[in-house]
Amino acid sequence: MEKPYEELECTSCGKMKQVGEFYSHKNNNYRQGRSYACRACVLKKARSRRLNNPEALAKKKKNVEDFWDINGNGIFM
Ligand SMILES: [Zn+2]
Numbered sequence: 867m868e869k870p871y872e873e874l875e876c877t878s879c880g881k882m883k884q885v886g887e888f889y890s891h892k893n894n895n896y897r898q899g900r901s902y903a904c905r906a907c908v909l910k911k912a913r914s915r916r917l918n919n920p921e922a923l924a925k926k927k928k929n930v931e932d933f934w935d936i937n938g939n940g941i942f943m
Pocket residue numbers: 876877878879880881903904905906907
């Protein structure tokens with residue numbers, strides 16, 4: 867019987883954070899379906915990515931949530 871994590875390590879800033887600080891990552895089962903980077907890091911990366919590459923965002927724009935729940939081609943590369 868596995869106890870669910872209460873905290874996860876953000877692979878971006880390296881800090882331990884509450885699970886709630888991570889966006890859910892619907893296409894994956896790892897980390898309880900949570901992304902590797904915490905919200906703060908995701909937002910920071912997404913913001914700089916948008917500034918650097920507006921076309922990439924436009925392509926994914928069909929659903930804003932898709933942009934945050936980034937896949938392997940996204941901000942978790
Ligand atoms: Zn972080």
